[in-house]
Amino acid sequence: MVLASCNLTKISYGLAFLLLLFPAFSFAASTARIAIVIDDIGYRKSDAAAIKLDGNFTYSIVPFAPLTRKFAHAAHANNKEVMAHIPMEASRNNHLLGKGAITTNMSKDQLVRQLKLAISNVPFAQGINNHMGSKFTTQPQPVHWVMEQLAQSNLYFLDSKTSANSVGESVALKFGLQTGHRHIFLDNELDQLSLERQFDRLIRIAQKHHNAIAIAHPHPETIAFLSTIQSKLNQLGIELVPLSEILPYTTKVARAKRLAPAAQSQNPYQSAALAK
Numbered sequence: 001m002v003l004a005s006c007n008l009t010k011i012s013y014g015l016a017f018l019l020l021l022f023p024a025f026s027f028a029a030s031t032a033r034i035a036i037v038i039d040d041i042g043y044r045k046s047d048a049a050a051i052k053l054d055g056n057f058t059y060s061i062v063p064f065a066p067l068t069r070k071f072a073h074a075a076h077a078n079n080k081e082v083m084a085h086i087p088m089e090a091s092r093n094n095h096l097l098g099k100g101a102i103t104t105n106m107s108k109d110q111l112v113r114q115l116k117l118a119i120s121n122v123p124f125a126q127g128i129n130n131h132m133g134s135k136f137t138t139q140p141q142p143v144h145w146v147m148e149q150l151a152q153s154n155l156y157f158l159d160s161k162t163s164a165n166s167v168g169e170s171v172a173l174k175f176g177l178q179t180g181h182r183h184i185f186l187d188n189e190l191d192q193l194s195l196e197r198q199f200d201r202l203i204r205i206a207q208k209h210h211n212a213i214a215i216a217h218p219h220p221e222t223i224a225f226l227s228t229i230q231s232k233l234n235q236l237g238i239e240l241v242p243l244s245e246i247l248p249y250t251t252k253v254a255r256a257k258r259l260a261p262a263a264q265s266q267n268p269y270q271s272a273a274l275a276k
């Protein structure tokens with residue numbers, strides 16, 4: 001008995017010592033984090049309500065829109081992370097692309113010039129994600145030119161995953177970028193029940209894998225919903241963080257997956273990502 005309790009004491013001292021050595025590790029392992037990127041910002045005055053939301057939301061702002069610069073400055077002044085939401089050629093509805101779009105018929109020079117102009121139109125952008133892009137992101141050559149440029153400018157790439165065949169993330173990895181893809185579109189349906197269902201899916205992914213990324217849009221219904229999530233996140237001990245804090249983790253996961261293609265079926269995000 002004495003021996004047993006002595007061993008127990010040794011074990012608990014050992015555990016305490018380990019926690020002392022690795023407090024950050026024990027914390028990180030138990031904390032789930034989500035990033036919510038609100039994109040398509042810049043067209044409507046009402047987008048201001050999205051910028052005013054409390055919490056670490058990330059804002060992806062459309063270049064050359066009437067309110068691009070105003071909202072980029074407002075978000076930055078509110079200590080929010082800013083991204084450039086770059087229009088890329090889609091398989092259809094390309095009349096909706098807007099100014100600054102990059103397309104698969106451009107030469108490298110044209111594409112890089114257009115991309116640089118679009119990014120520089122969004123002050124404070126730390127990275128980009130694709131607006132539309134269901135065709136563009138499946139074409140290795142132009143995607144390669146995009147990632148080369150992002151690497152030179154030290155910007156990250158979030159794949160909006162508008163096509164299941166996107167090569168964005170894998171080409172971004174080749175250029176050493178911080179990268180990841182959205183796991184959930186939060187507001188494809190705007191009724192309360194659908195918003196809750198998608199948010200719960202996001203939470204479940206974060207609880208299982210510690211990190212999860214959602215894309216949302218500045219619809220009044222979405223903004224009203226997002227203004228209510230903080231208490232639930234507090235209850236569950238989940239942290240809402242800027243996208244750039246999640247990307248080191250998703251980059252590591254994507255790199256490991258690339259090095260071990262046989263483990264692809266184990267990809268924690270596959271079912272969620274392709275469900276859209």
Ligand SMILES: [Zn+2]
Nearest residue numbers: 039040131132
């Ligand atoms: Zn968009």
